[in-house]
Amino acid sequence: NAGVTQTPKFRVLKTGQSMTLLCAQDMNHEYMYWYRQDPGMGLRLIHYSVGEGTTAKGEVPDGYNVSRLKKQNFLLGLESAAPSQTSVYFCASSQRPSDLTGANVLTFGAGSRLTVL
Amino acid sequence: AQKVTQAQTEISVVEKEDVTLDCVYETRDTTYYLFWYKQPPSGELVFLIRRNSFDEQNEISGRYSWNFQKSTSSFNFTITASQVVDSAVYFCALSENSGYSTLTFGKGTMLLVSP
Numbered sequence: 001n002a003g004v005t006q007t008p009k010f011r012v013l014k015t016g017q018s019m020t021l022l023c024a025q026d027m028n029h030e031y032m033y034w035y036r037q038d039p040g041m042g043l044r045l046i047h048y049s050v051g052e053g054t055t056a057k058g059e060v061p062d063g064y065n066v067s068r069l070k071k072q073n074f075l076l077g078l079e080s081a082a083p084s085q086t087s088v089y090f091c092a093s094s095q096r097p098s099d100l101t102g103a104n105v106l107t108f109g110a111g112s113r114l115t116v117l
Numbered sequence: 118a119q120k121v122t123q124a125q126t127e128i129s130v131v132e133k134e135d136v137t138l139d140c141v142y143e144t145r146d147t148t149y150y151l152f153w154y155k156q157p158p159s160g161e162l163v164f165l166i167r168r169n170s171f172d173e174q175n176e177i178s179g180r181y182s183w184n185f186q187k188s189t190s191s192f193n194f195t196i197t198a199s200q201v202v203d204s205a206v207y208f209c210a211l212s213e214n215s216g217y218s219t220l221t222f223g224k225g226t227m228l229l230v231s232p
Contacts, residue, residue, distance in 0.1 A: 031218055040126075042208060042222040050217050058219065090162065094218050104218050105152070108162040 002026050004109035006091050012115045013081045021076040021112050023091030030096040032074035033058075033106065034066060036087040043090060049074055050096075081116045088113050119144045121211050123223035130199050130230055138194040138226045140209030146170075151185065151192045152210040152220065162208075168192065199230045 004025045013019055023032065031050050035043040035058075045058030049068040063085060065077045074093075078085060092106040120143040130136045142151065153165040166176065168185050176183045180197045196203055206227045210220040 033219065035222075040224060042121075042123075042224040043220075044222070045219055048217065048219055056217075059221075088160070092162075097218050105164050105167055106218065106220060107164075108154075110161050 004091055004093055004107050006089070006109035006112045008112060009110065010113050012117065013078075014117050015082060017081050018077070018079050019081065019114075020078075021089055021091075021114075023074045023076070023093075023109060025072055025074075025091075025093040025107070027093060027095075027107065028071070029093035029107075030071075031094045031104075032068065033092045033094075034064070034074065034076045035090045035092065036060065037090060037111075038087050046076065046089075078114075081114075083116045086114060086116045119146075119149075119211050119213055119221045121209050121221055121223035123207075123209055123226050125226045126224070127227045127229065130228070132200060132230055132232050133198050135195060135197050136199050136228065136230075138196075138207050138209075138228065140192045140194065140223060142190050142192065142209070142211045144211060144213055146213040148213075150212040152212070153183070153192075153194050154208045154210065154222075156206040156208065156225070158205070165194075165207075196228075199228075201230050201232055204228060204230045 007022045033048040034046040047066040049055045052071045067075045089112045091109040094104040094106045122141045149170045151168045155163045182195045184193045206225045208225045209223045
């Protein structure tokens with residue numbers, strides 16, 4: 001049972017290059033999220049998706065794009081990487097909240113460390 | 118807007134000491150959920166507890182306990198008889214009922230437990 005898998009785990013980019021981070025979950029979760037973690041800043045929400053084909057902006061969406069073409073995958077793209085995007089990126093997924101359960105627990109991937117030179 | 122404040126950036130204790138990690142939150146919702154996650158040096162995020170705003174009972178799980186007080190908007194986490202394996206960054210987080218389970222995290226408290 002893999003849970004949430006992120007690829008790649010490490011990547012070094014030059015300013016201006018593009019790349020895509022892939023998140024895959026095998027728990028049939030409806031909701032998926034991308035967060036970034038920076039020293040002293042905690043985790044901040046970049047984008048999220050509440051279902052296949054839907055995406056929404058989080059707290060820090062600028063410079064990123066996302067796509068959710070399949071329920072199990074959530075892609076995070078950087079079109080033109082900047083040094084300010086050097087960070088650890090975490091993907092997470094959760095079941096749809098219900099009136100009974102309310103907000104559900106997020107299951108996180110292991111993280112992807114991105115360095116932009 | 119929701120906000121989570123963890124005022125303690127870093128705490129150092131000696132093994133077997135008790136330690137309390139503070140968490141203060143702000144929200145306009147009457148229904149919300151509070152979480153604690155642990156991030157050990159390996160980097161993964163491990164879920165510890167979820168509490169909804171209607172349940173103010175304290176919870177104990179082994180050496181871990183949580184004190185939720187709506188009157189002070191706090192959700193503090195206590196580790197009793199700390200161990201070296203407790204060394205990690207601990208995050209408090211808040212999810213509003215209207216927020217699609219999106220979490221707002223505090224900046225985290227790094228706990229260092231020395232032998």
